[in-house]
Amino acid sequence: MTQGPDLAGQLALFQAVVDSMPWAIFWKDRDSRYLGGNQAMAKLSGLSAPTELVGLADTDLWWRDNAAEYRADDLDVIESGEQRLYVRLPFPGENGGTIWIDRHRIPLRDPSGAIIGVIGWFEDVTTRKLAEDAEAQAQLEATLEMATPLLPVADGVLVMPLIGKLDAQRAAQMTETLLAGVTQHRAHTAILDVTGVRRMDATAIEALARAAAGVRLLGAAAVVTGVGSTVAQAIVRLGVDFGQVTVLGDLKAGVAHALATAAKRRA
Structure with missing residues (x-):
């Protein structure tokens, strides 16, 4: 044995x-x-x-x-x-x-x-953690991109409807998408519609102003629509300078303004 x-x-x-x-x-x-x-x-x-x-x-x-x-x-x-x-x-x-x-x-x-x-x-699990973080970041960026669409609504006119909360990260992504779209579509007018934004704090308002300034630097006109009385008061209170940005009550008025401006240029 x-x-x-x-x-x-x-x-x-x-x-x-x-x-x-x-x-x-x-x-x-x-x-x-x-x-x-x-x-x-x-x-x-x-x-x-x-x-x-x-x-x-x-x-x-x-x-x-x-x-x-x-x-x-x-x-x-x-x-x-x-x-x-x-x-x-x-x-x-x-x-x-x-x-x-x-x-x-x-x-x-x-x-x-x-x-x-x-x-x-x-x-x-460092390699796994880094891969998971990279995947999560990619998903976040994809979500942000879907949440901040850029829509060509007429020849040379782009509309970016903003919905939800506009924080610093999303504001940066918004600006990048907007400026790239103006260049790609050779747009003469970019409309930022804030009707669906839940809250416009200092960060959001300043981001909006910077995005509009970037549009103007590319030679296009910036239009902001959907500004209610509360947001207007916040803009005045914070002293944010929107410069030559056209501010209108709703998206319909913004599109009409863009088309009328384009017609005058062609005349």
């Missing part, structure tokens, strides 16, 4: 298994002192071998400033008996930058099922 490996052999095999894992893995006792870890964890800790982790606490390692937080996380798992998986956190990188990790913790139990500590591991 073939005998299995002795205890020392089993421990060596276990260590070889965890050392082959791509994550930094550790296990601690109920006092949050390290009972062991794998080679990736030793490297992360600035140690040469996993055996050097044994008996240390987080206060002994280079992330000691966060030791109290990590101790609290350990206690949460130990006292609740529940696992805490996929906790995404920023983490200091080797070159002073920031990496993103998914942190996992589960209870460490003895053969009887009693909780004697915690097992944890870190997964570097």
